[in-house]
Amino acid sequence: MIFASLRNRGVLGINSRNSELISAFNPRRLYPLVDDKLRTKKLAMEHGVPVPELYGSLSTIHDIHDFHAIVGDRQDFVVKPANGSGGDGILVFDGHRDGRFRSCTGLMVSWDDLSHHLANTLNGQYSLGGHPDRVMIEYRVRFDPVFDLVSYLGVPDIRVIVFRGYPVMAMVRLPTRASHGKANLHQGAVGVGIDVATGRTLRGVLDNEFVDEHPDTGTSFSGLNVPGWQTILMMAARCYELTGLGYLGVDIVLDADRGPLMLELNARPGLNIQIANSEGIMHRLREVQAIADSEQSAKERIRESVNRFRSPS
Amino acid sequence: MKLTGRRRHLYALAATLAVLGGSAATYRAMVLGFPMTPGVTSSLWTVEARVRFERYTPGPAKARLAIPGDLPGYGVLSENFISRGFGVSVNEENGDRIALWAIRRTEGEQSLYYRLRLFRQANRSVAFPEPPFPPVPELEEPFAAAMDAIVSDVRRRSADVETFTATLLQTIASASPNDNVRLFLGDESDAFAAARAAQVLLAGARIPARVLQVLPLPSESRQVEIRPWLAVHNGKRWLLFDPATGTRGLSQSTLIWRWSAEPLIQVSGGSRESVEFRVSPSVQDALSLAQQQAASRGSRLAQFSLLDLPLQTQQVYAIMILIPIGALVIVLMRNVIGIRTFGTFLPVLVALAFRETQLLAGIVLFSALVAVGLALRLYLERLHLLLVPRLAAVLTIVVLLMAALSVLSHRLGLETGLSIALFPMVILTMTIERMSVVWEERGPRDAIIDGVGSLFVAAIAYGIMDLPILKHVAFVFPELMLVVLAIILLLGSYTGYRLSELRRFRVLSRGSS
Incomplete structure (x- = not known):
């Protein structure tokens, strides 16, 4: 029976995640802290968790006029809905000239199109429930070359699941040609598990099947060492104090100059991380449940995680 | 995990609701006689x-x-x-x-x-009061002697009140009665005379008896005659006999008109x-019979019936009461099977519309409407409209499209096209909008998967909501919706895997890899 087999392997399903983790450990009143990326960013800055620098934000249609002033001479910047989900509505630019903006995919976007996009975003096209939204204009991450050979365009980002302050599982999501540069696994990005203890990459998963090489670049995924892994674990663990959310997905990108930066937090992190690690997450969650101690500092919690969650290589 | 207090609370609540709904429905079905199946006559x-x-x-x-x-x-x-x-x-x-x-x-x-x-x-049961023992009738000769002879003869050939009566009646009704019996019957060959004679003779044995007047209820319309029947009390209850044959009982389709033989x-x-x-x-x-009957009995549970509402309101509720069942289907499809749909309850409303259009025509109409709406919506995208005006524009387009399809199909003589007006247009608009956003952001594949999923769930919901037995039961026993509610609540605590996750996590279920 497949059900029993999944249960034995500790695979977490959506129903179980929603009722036993999210509703039990993530009080709804805390959601706005992570759903609104602007608030998350401010909170992180107060707590000294590094984030991409915020250039400015737009709150009303009228503010769209300020866009040029915010961007100024900067060639690289990212436009992002504050309440977006799944990477929808994010535009990345690497240059502009004569009122036309060049997106990182090489497409030229006119001011007309861009301001329409901004207005749509402000009207809530990308926010849950269509509520009025805000637009963030922020630093465009210049990726650390470590994943250059295993990603195609877009943003390779690292997802760490933090349960009650303990990092329990991690993966890196690598964009492919098929995912149009997006790091969403169900849109065709590759998920590669990361050993929590060492920061070394494991096997890759594409469309729910194991893959060992990137479909576009042909480079093997496994055995890469994520630089600054201890810092990443530290950042992830501290996001627990930042938000108070017991079951949290922390998204981190590696900047070539500034090191790991926290991009966003997720109060309902997906389940694909289990596939990328070819392991169910429940056993680790139960282990944390048994040892969790709110007195422990982030550093002590990381030590526990590193000792316990060493993937077999 | 273990049974927490919250879970116990939930189970108790669900059980209470289910018992409440179930017992109210059982009472109404069993005692008030509301039919369980449609078309019971x-x-x-x-x-x-x-x-x-x-x-x-x-x-x-x-x-x-x-x-x-x-x-x-x-x-x-x-x-x-x-x-x-x-x-x-x-x-x-x-x-x-x-x-x-x-x-x-x-x-x-x-x-x-x-x-x-x-x-x-x-x-x-027969609720006629228990009679006193009758006195032995004082008769003149030769009647007294004849009675003694008959009674002692019949008593010899019987064991108790029941067999005594049966034997006596057979004696009276026999084709060649003896002289004693003939004396009692006199010249009349009337059935009532025989019954009255039997009553007198039974009194001679101190057995309480009454002659009843009964009316047969034939299965076709005709004129019928009142007939005599004999009720005999055996000390515990009334036993009924056919005085003409001595057989016990009263046919089901015979009506007791009166408990005496008086004119x-x-x-x-x-x-x-x-x-x-x-x-x-x-x-x-x-x-309607059960309803009239319950009303005449003044039953409270019948007074609080949907059948008591004005006819027009009844028709509204006949449909509305099916929505919880559709919602249950949605819960099953989404949380147990794991099919993605646009909007949580869009499929239920579409399924309701299918009731009018019929399934195939409904799917064709719905797809056509969404496809054309989507094309126009994608065209509107180029005009860079603000969100709310754009939604309003799509809504207007949807209404116009519905009207156009109705007129067109009417011209072509396809009457099903008229029922397109029943599609929930605001929800259609939101569907088109959501679909176009998914189309642009995630590509046509995701948009079509979600769209087909919605239609599939709507078709399933329609299939279930259109079962005649379910329609009938839901309307006649609306309290059963409490049972549906209990099931929904229980499903709300289902933490097992969704069927779709078996596929999604299949790499994890294959042995150790």
Whole structure:
């Protein structure tokens, strides 16, 4: 029976995640802290968790006029809905000239199109429930070359699941040609598990099947060492104090100059991380449940995680 | 994990709701007789008694007709008294119900009608009071000697009241009765005379007996005769016998009109009175029957029935009451199976619309509407409209498209096209908008998967909501929605895998890799 087999392997399903983790450990009143990326960013800055620098934000249609002033001479910047989900509505630019903006995919976007996009975003096209939204204009991450050979365009980002302050599982999501540069696994990005203890990459998963090489670049995924892994674990663990959310997905990108930066937090992190690690997450969650101690500092919690969650290589 | 307090609370709540709904429905089905299945019919008869008499000279007239009071095994729907110019009253006299017609001045042949509408009911026991032991009748000779002879002969051949009565009746009814019996019957070959003789002879054995007047209820409409029947009390309860054959019991389709053999009619101020009975069976929907019956009984649970609402409101609720069932289907499809749909309850509303359009036509119409709407929406995207005006524009387009499709199909003579007006247009608009966003952000594949998923779930919901038995049960027993609610609540705590996750996590379920 497949059900029993999944249960034995500790695979977490959506129903179980929603009722036993999210509703039990993530009080709804805390959601706005992570759903609104602007608030998350401010909170992180107060707590000294590094984030991409915020250039400015737009709150009303009228503010769209300020866009040029915010961007100024900067060639690289990212436009992002504050309440977006799944990477929808994010535009990345690497240059502009004569009122036309060049997106990182090489497409030229006119001011007309861009301001329409901004207005749509402000009207809530990308926010849950269509509520009025805000637009963030922020630093465009210049990726650390470590994943250059295993990603195609877009943003390779690292997802760490933090349960009650303990990092329990991690993966890196690598964009492919098929995912149009997006790091969403169900849109065709590759998920590669990361050993929590060492920061070394494991096997890759594409469309729910194991893959060992990137479909576009042909480079093997496994055995890469994520630089600054201890810092990443530290950042992830501290996001627990930042938000108070017991079951949290922390998204981190590696900047070539500034090191790991926290991009966003997720109060309902997906389940694909289990596939990328070819392991169910429940056993680790139960282990944390048994040892969790709110007195422990982030550093002590990381030590526990590193000792316990060493993937077999 | 373990049973937490919250879980126990939930189970208790669900159990309470289920028991509450289930028992209310059971009560209404079993006791009030609300039918469990659609189209159940129960037999219904109209009995018409026609009293006739003549008055030769002008003057006052009164007619009394004994009418049934308590009818074991039958329920009364209505009774009417029809007459021209007569005043009518109903009185209780010595445990009999008497209808009294009276008129100050009349002449000629008179016809009075008593019409009774009744239906067969679950068996009710005979509730006629227990009689005292009758005294042995004091008879003149040769009757006394004949009675002694008959009684001792019959007693010899019987064991108890039941067999005594049966044997006695057979003796009386035999084709060649002996002289003693013939003495009692006299010259009359009337069935009532035989029954009365039996009553006297039973009294001779100190057995309480009554001659009843019964009316057969035939399966086709015809005139029927009142017949005598014999009720004998054995000390515990009444036993009924056919005086003509001595067989025990009373056929189900026989009505006990009166618990005595006295004449049914009495007329003063008239002559040549007669009464004749005509019975016509009709088959009525058991539902309206149960409703009328419950209403006449003053049952509270029946008063709080949807069937009590005005007809138009009833039709609305007949559909609305199905929505919880559709919602249950959605819960199953999304949380247990794991099919993605646009909007949580869009498929239920679409399924409701399918009821009018029929499934195939509905799917075609819905797809056409969404496809055209989506194309126009994607075109609008180029115009860079603001979100709310754009939604309003799409809504307008959807309404126009619906109107256009209706007119077109009407021209082509396809009447199903008219029912397109039933599609929930606001929800269609939101669907088109969501679909276009998904289309642009995630590509046509995701948009079409979600769209097909929605239609699939709508089709399943339609299939289930259109089951005649379910439609009937939901409407007649709306309290069963409490059971549906209980199931929904329980599913709300389902933490197992979704079927779709078996596929999604299949790499993890394959042994150790």
